[in-house]
Amino acid sequence: MRFFSPVQVGTTIVLFAAAAVPAMSQSIFDSSLRTAPQFLQYRLNAPVGETISEFTTPVFVLIPVSSTLSFDVATAYANARVQPNGNSVEQSSSISGFTDTQIRANVKLGTDFVVITAGLNIPTGKETASEAEQLAAFRIGNDFLFSGEWWITIFPGLALVLLVLSVNLLGDWLRDALNPRLR
Numbered sequence: 001m002r003f004f005s006p007v008q009v010g011t012t013i014v015l016f017a018a019a020a021v022p023a024m025s026q027s028i029f030d031s032s033l034r035t036a037p038q039f040l041q042y043r044l045n046a047p048v049g050e051t052i053s054e055f056t057t058p059v060f061v062l063i064p065v066s067s068t069l070s071f072d073v074a075t076a077y078a079n080a081r082v083q084p085n086g087n088s089v090e091q092s093s094s095i096s097g098f099t100d101t102q103i104r105a106n107v108k109l110g111t112d113f114v115v116i117t118a119g120l121n122i123p124t125g126k127e128t129a130s131e132a133e134q135l136a137a138f139r140i141g142n143d144f145l146f147s148g149e150w151w152i153t154i155f156p157g158l159a160l161v162l163l164v165l166s167v168n169l170l171g172d173w174l175r176d177a178l179n180p181r182l183r
Contacts, residue, residue, distance in 0.1 A: 034060045044147055049085035052140055054078065068108045075101040075124065082139045093136035097126045 035057060042052045058076035065071065079096035104119040144152055176182055
């Protein structure tokens with residue numbers, strides 16, 4: 001059973017090796033490597049009784065370039081398992097592997113009141129998932145969507161609607177203001 005391709009592992013290793021090289025005049029001792037493994041477990045009784053267990057090990061490298069500019073590289077290994085409660089005929093299913101690698105540049109303005117961040121997501125995670133892993137992902141998502149806790153989906157959905165609406169209105173305003181043919 002293969003969790004990730006050699007290209008994905010190689011890309012992740014190269015990114016972390018590049019992150020360990022000191023940037024500009026900073027020493028390698030200014031960089032920091034952090035990890036904080038965590039285990040979470042949820043027991044859902046409705047609509048079907050299931051227990052979701054998740055183990056995650058994030059890895060985070062911070063590279064300060066100057067007092068106002070820093071870069072960070074982050075990825076994680078995650079393993080989630082869904083087990084039915086009681087005498088269910090369903091079998092347990094799981095999904096595991098590396099997540100995508102994120103690279104971010106952070107610029108501090110003023111006295112840390114404003115931080116501007118630009119990010120890049122490099123797809124180093126799994127390219128394909130087996131049928132059992134797809135089933136696990138479906139069951140995890142389904143359990144949260146139909147758990148009766150409506151705010152899990154309503155508030156993020158409303159935020160997306162407001163974001164799309166505001167971007168559309170801003171685009172219309174900019175088109176009207178900057179297009180000389182419409183004056």
